[in-house]
Amino acid sequence: MLSAAAALLAACATVRPEYATQAPVHRRGKPPSAPGLKGTDKPYQVGGVWYVPKAQPHYNETGVASWYGDAFHLKPTADGEIFDKDRPSAAHTTLPLPSLVEVTNLDNGKKLVVRVNDRGPFVDNRIIDLSHEAARQLGYDRKGLAHVRVRYLGPAPALDPESRRYAYLGTPAPASTAAPAPLDKPPATIVEASLAPPF
Structure with a gap:
């Protein structure tokens, strides 16, 4: 996992509009205590910074989004x-994997529900990659960055790890102004599409 995180950080340092252009401030220290946690629930370190994944049922944050593509x-x-x-998905530093979030582009009002299945971004305090x-569906792929709101919806349905299936998540109805709450069931807009191996 650390090698994958290092590869993510290296790609995020690529000077392209959709990638980050500088590394985070380094903070050294002991790993956070998290007994019994495994896989993507365990704390991990990138660039000297510790990230601690955890359940965040009321996560509803605004910040800057970037995007990633060809390198991964x-x-x-x-x-x-x-x-x-070419499918909507996302990377987040600490939300549970996989999960569903609603992303709103605050620059143009477009919304999209995406599956969070990766870690990142690790640059400039961006909140989602x-x-x-x-990014194209949210209207900022040419611009590279957007001001967004990210709202946690709940856990995403599991995919068969032996298959090459990809989650395609449709655009949800406009969100209400009520306080966000996790869903007991994932949105009904999920469609799973099969893709043949490229080799």
Whole structure:
């Protein structure tokens, strides 16, 4: 996982509009105590910074989103799924994997529900990194960055780890102004599409 996180950080340092352009401030220290946690629930370190994944049922934050694409296309994500730059998905530093979030582009009002199945971004305090297709649907792929609101919806349904399936998540109805709450069931807009191996 650390090697995958290091690869993510290296790609995020690539000078392209959709990637980050500088590394985070380094903070050294002991790993946080998290007995019994496994896989993507365990604390991990990137660039000297510790990240502590945890349940965040009321997560509702605003910040800057970036996007990633070609460098990770058809490679495994942090939770073992396959990243497809042409399907909506996302990376987040600490939300549970996989989960569903609603992302609103505050610059143009567009909204999209995406599956979070990867870790990142690790630069400039950005709060989410979307796939190229998700950024395109939210209208900021040419711009590279957008001001967004990210609202946690709940856990995403599991995908068969032996398959090459990709989650395609449709656009939800406009959200109410009520306080966010996790869903007992994932949104009904989920459609799973099969993709043949590229080799």
